[in-house]
Amino acid sequence: MGSKSYKYLVALALSVLLLGYQNCKNEFVATKPPVSGSQSLASNQSDSNAIQVAATWSNSLEKAMTIYQRLSTRVALDNPDIIKMKGLIEQGKIKEAALVAAETDNFYNITIRDFAAKMSNRELDPAAPLNDFTATIIGIAKDNIDARQMLTADFYYSGLKSASLTDVDNTIVKSNSHYEQLDETSQNLRTTLVRHPKQRAIINGTPGELPDAAGVITSRAFMSAHANAGTNRRLVEYSFSQFLCLEMSQWKTSTTISYVGRDVPRGEQFDNSCSLCHGPMDAMRPAFAYVDFIFDGPAGTAFYYQKEYTDTANMLNSGAEKIIPDKFRRNATIAPNGHRVMNDNWENLTNSSAKNAEFFQWRSSLNGKGLKNFGKMISESRAFSDCMVKRAFETVCYQKFPDNKALLSSLSDKFEAGNKYSLKDLFAEVAILDDCVGGD
Amino acid sequence: MLQKLIISLFALGTIGCSAPVSLGKNTSGSGCVGEECVVAQAKAKATVGVVKQSQILPALASCLGLPADKISAGTKTRMKGLKKLFSASGNVKDVSAPMLMAQLELSGDICGDLIEYEKSTKRNFFTGFKIGTFAQEQVDLSTVINKFSSACWGRAAFSAEVEKIKSNWPQGFSSKYDESAALFICSAMLAAPDVLAY
Numbered sequence: 064m065g066s067k068s069y070k071y072l073v074a075l076a077l078s079v080l081l082l083g084y085q086n087c088k089n090e091f092v093a094t095k096p097p098v099s100g101s102q103s104l105a106s107n108q109s110d111s112n113a114i115q116v117a118a119t120w121s122n123s124l125e126k127a128m129t130i131y132q133r134l135s136t137r138v139a140l141d142n143p144d145i146i147k148m149k150g151l152i153e154q155g156k157i158k159e160a161a162l163v164a165a166e167t168d169n170f171y172n173i174t175i176r177d178f179a180a181k182m183s184n185r186e187l188d189p190a191a192p193l194n195d196f197t198a199t200i201i202g203i204a205k206d207n208i209d210a211r212q213m214l215t216a217d218f219y220y221s222g223l224k225s226a227s228l229t230d231v232d233n234t235i236v237k238s239n240s241h242y243e244q245l246d247e248t249s250q251n252l253r254t255t256l257v258r259h260p261k262q263r264a265i266i267n268g269t270p271g272e273l274p275d276a277a278g279v280i281t282s283r284a285f286m287s288a289h290a291n292a293g294t295n296r297r298l299v300e301y302s303f304s305q306f307l308c309l310e311m312s313q314w315k316t317s318t319t320i321s322y323v324g325r326d327v328p329r330g331e332q333f334d335n336s337c338s339l340c341h342g343p344m345d346a347m348r349p350a351f352a353y354v355d356f357i358f359d360g361p362a363g364t365a366f367y368y369q370k371e372y373t374d375t376a377n378m379l380n381s382g383a384e385k386i387i388p389d390k391f392r393r394n395a396t397i398a399p400n401g402h403r404v405m406n407d408n409w410e411n412l413t414n415s416s417a418k419n420a421e422f423f424q425w426r427s428s429l430n431g432k433g434l435k436n437f438g439k440m441i442s443e444s445r446a447f448s449d450c451m452v453k454r455a456f457e458t459v460c461y462q463k464f465p466d467n468k469a470l471l472s473s474l475s476d477k478f479e480a481g482n483k484y485s486l487k488d489l490f491a492e493v494a495i496l497d498d499c500v501g502g503d
Numbered sequence: 504m505l506q507k508l509i510i511s512l513f514a515l516g517t518i519g520c521s522a523p524v525s526l527g528k529n530t531s532g533s534g535c536v537g538e539e540c541v542v543a544q545a546k547a548k549a550t551v552g553v554v555k556q557s558q559i560l561p562a563l564a565s566c567l568g569l570p571a572d573k574i575s576a577g578t579k580t581r582m583k584g585l586k587k588l589f590s591a592s593g594n595v596k597d598v599s600a601p602m603l604m605a606q607l608e609l610s611g612d613i614c615g616d617l618i619e620y621e622k623s624t625k626r627n628f629f630t631g632f633k634i635g636t637f638a639q640e641q642v643d644l645s646t647v648i649n650k651f652s653s654a655c656w657g658r659a660a661f662s663a664e665v666e667k668i669k670s671n672w673p674q675g676f677s678s679k680y681d682e683s684a685a686l687f688i689c690s691a692m693l694a695a696p697d698v699l700a701y
Contacts, residue, residue, distance in 0.1 A: 128657050132701045137554065137562040139654035169565070173557050190556055190591050249571060249579065461552035461593035461701075 123152040127160060129500045133459045134164035134174055134490060161491035171253040175204045175486065178458040182305040183284045189458075193242040193252075194284035195219050195235060202256050203486065210451060210484040214306060214438030217276035219262050222255040228263075232270035236263050236283065237363030264366045265359075267386070273368055275353070275407075277438035283356075286366040290356040294326065294390050298351045299344050306441050308450035309422060315339040318415040322346035325401035326394035343412045345402065350409040350437040355388040407433045411440060422446060448475040448484075455489050460499035470498070552701040553598055556589035559606075563613045563693065566655035568627070573620045578612040585609055593701070607694040614689035618682055628654075628689065632680045642680045644669050644688075651692035658697070 124140070127148035131138060138145060144163050151160035164170060177189040179200035184191040191197070202220030203213055221235060222245050234241035245255065262276040264283075279285055280302060289297040303309050320338050322345045327337060358364045369386040383405050384392070391404045411429040413419045424445030431437060441447055452474040453464040464471065478489045493499060554562050560582045564574055588605035590597035621627060622635030628650050631642035645665050652660035660668075668691065676684045692698075 129701065132562075132657065133552070136558050137566045137655065137657060137698075137701075139566055139568070140657070140659075141653070169558075169561055173555075173561060177555065177557050188591065190586065249574075251571070457592075461595070 123149045126152050126157075126500065130157075130161050130494050131164040133461075133500065134161065134494050135167040135169040136173060157495045158491055161494045162487070164494070165487045165491050168251055168253045170487075170490070171201050171205045172251060174458060174490065175201050176252065178454055178486075178490075181454070181458075183279075183282075183288070185288045185301070192239065193246045194239050194282070194287075195221070195242065196279045196282040196284035198242060198245075198252065198256055199279050199282060200486075201252050202258055205253050205256070206258065207485055207487055209482065210478075210486050210489075211439075211442035211447070212278060214278040214280055214442040214447075215435055216278045217262055217273070217435075218258050218260050219282065220256040220258055222250060222252075222257070223259075224257055228270070231259075231263060233363075236265065236270050237365045239283065239287075264368045265370070266368050267371055275368070275433040275435055277434035278442075280438050281354075281366070281434055283366050286354060286356040287364075290351065290354050290366070292390070294324070294348075294393070295351040295354065295388070296344055296348055298354070299347045302437070302441060306450060307423065307444065307446040308453050309446060311340050311344065314343070314413055314419050314422060316343060316413060316416040316419055318342040318346075318412040322348075322402045322410065322412075323398075324348070324391070325396070325398045325403065327398060327401065329398050329401075343415075346410045346412045347437070348409070349404050349407050350431070350434055352387050352391065352404050352407040354434075355390070409437060445475065448478050451486070451489060452478060452493070455486070455493045456496075456499065459490060459494045460496070465498055467498075470496075552593045553590050553595050553699045554701060555593040556586050556591055558593075559589050559609065559699075560613075563609070563655065563698075567613070567617050568654075569613070569617055569620055573616055574613070575616050575619075578609070578616055581609060581612045598699070602699070603694075603696070606699060607690070610690045610693035610698075611686070614686050614693060617689060618685050629680075629685045632682075632685045634682050634685055639680055642678075644672065647688060648692065651689065652697070655693060656695060656697035657700075 124145070127145050128140070131142075131145060131148060144167065148160040148163050151157070151163070176193070176197060179197040180191045180193075181187050181189040182200075183194055183196040198220040199216075199218075200213060202208075203210060203216075208216075219235075221231075221241055223231060223234075223241060226234075234244075245252065262273040262281055263270060264273045264281070265271075266273070273281055275281070280298075285298075285301075289301045300311050303311065303314065317339060320342050323338065323341045324345050327333065327341050327345075333341075353369045355367045355370060356365070357367060357370075359367070370388070371385050372387070372389055384403075387404055395401075395403075409431060411425070413423060414425065414429065425440065425443075426445070427440050427443045428436070429440065431440065449471055452471060456462075456464045474489070474492055477492055478484060560574065560578070563569075564571060585605040585608060588599075588601045590602070617628065618634055621629050622637070626632060626634065626637055628647065630647070631640040633639035648660055648665050648668055652658065652664075668688075673687070676687065
């Protein structure tokens with residue numbers, strides 16, 4: 064047995080010993096540990112000092128540690144930020160204390176990254192590789208930009224400070240390699256990421272500026288996750304589940320079926336079940352009528368906008384339909400009288416039920432043209448604010464948001480106050496909740 | 504010899520424990536006294552969480568005061584391999600035996616980085632240890648243990664914990680506080696469950 068293995072085994076044994084010791088203290092509770100208010104006391108060996116440790120145990124220090132750890136990462140008890148936070152907590156300035164933790168690099172590099180990464184992929188995996196979606200939300204948080212721009216802005220964030228457009232197109236538009244490299248080299252994302260105006264995609268076969276940008280909805284990562292194959296309905300479904308925290312089963316409703324596509328079989332099952340989802344979903348699908356995510360030889364695997372499709376499978380695409388992906392015409396003979404998408408005009412029919420009106424609380428136009436309008440509608444709804452609150456809570460508090468409408472409403476009000484929509488403020492508000500870090 | 508040591512440590516660690524292991528919000532029940540009671544009461548107020556996979560390496564580096572550029576390529580590679588064994592969400596229900604083994608494995612690597620770092624700067628955690636060109640001086644093991652716990656456990660070690668570790672200091676090391684001893688004490692401290700608990 065090598066000496067390193069020996070040491071590891073001894074260390075393992077010692078850790079088992081410590082675990083066993085903790086088990087003896089009634090029950091081992093894997094929870095945030097209390098903090099001794101006086102470090103020196105802990106080095107006193109006699110058991111009689113246990114009472115002293117108890118007497119000097121500091122609630123404000125423990126709270127500072129917990130908030131800091133949840134928002135950033137673990138640091139030593141004597142870290143200057145912890146001392147500063149402890150002082151602020153003792154003055155009753157608990158939000159200010161949380162903002163100290165929200166000013167650290169790791170708040171952006173770890174916490175906001177986890178928050179964003181989970182929304183960037185189909186598997187909802189916070190450990191997903193860095194990509195343009197995640198980087199842009201980190202950027203919005205660090206630059207304290209109105210979070211609604213997450214779904215409407217015409218910018219993106221990268222670590223390329225002075226790259227040529229060719230570099231951008233090769234490493235961001237046609238692949239995820241730029242972001243993967245940032246990950247590989249363990250870059251400090253807070254300081255490395257910079258904002259670039261004008262999103263890019265493959266426009267009719269050539270890399271260029273995207274004419275209808277909608278924040279992270281038009282990121283390569285979001286398109287890669289949801290515009291890849293399928294029928295582009297997934298883009299609607301996931302826009303709702305990621306940014307409004309509402310699954311289709313929650314918002315399906317009886318409404319007009321005039322927008323339902325030609326690929327959906329009609330009949331009794333359609334009337335009783337399918338139409339409830341397809342009715343409202345297919346009416347919004349045209350927002351994504353010009354987008355696709357495909358592998359196309361030299362152009363790479365990329366987000367395409369208004370690509371001209373050739374009649375590869377007798378899809379009868381001509382005229383206005385030429386720039387609408389084949390996937391909109393697939394299986395068109397199943398219900399030939401169904402809706403034929405000819406442009407990117409869409410309509411939101413979800414308000415046909417009172418329950419949905421209460422869920423979403425839409426505040427902007429329920430019909431529009433293209434992606435930016437669609438992103439604007441989502442980001443300006445109350446459900447968007449509620450969703451950001453819930454996602455922040457889950458990221459920081461490691462649990463589902465409690466069934467507490469008053470608390471949700473209060474946090475969403477604060478998020479929206481003064482039209483600030485600040486993610487940093489939101490996370491600070493959430494991290495100081497008793498439901499998150501424990502009460503006094 | 505090694506087997507005996509491990510068996511005796513297991514036995515020592517579990518003797519007299521009748522309560523089941525419980526992961527979650529809990530209270531101490533009645534009859535607790537002194538330090539134990541306060542700990543239980545404090546924990547009862549807290550919300551449970553464990554360090555997430557995205558946090559574990561930055562957390563260890565941060566609590567040890569190890570600059571990001573001093574984390575070796577080997578440690579980063581190890582982390583990549585172990586990442587999935589740590590919790591993605593921070594939910595305490597994700598705690599598992601493989602996670603604890605991964606924590607131990609990672610501890611060995613980052614402790615190696617810490618020793619290299621202190622060799623080239625100054626001794627902080629390993630005050631008095633014979634590392635690099637530093638000669639061995641007087642070592643106060645209690646202080647070393649408390650330094651690690653205050654830094655990386657989020658609390659100071661209890662006196663009984665300090666005593667337990669000291670009384671089980673391997674005979675092979677005796678009073679020879681060299682790099683092996685440094686790696687041993689560091690790995691042991693960073694492999695404790697408190698490092699993962701938030």
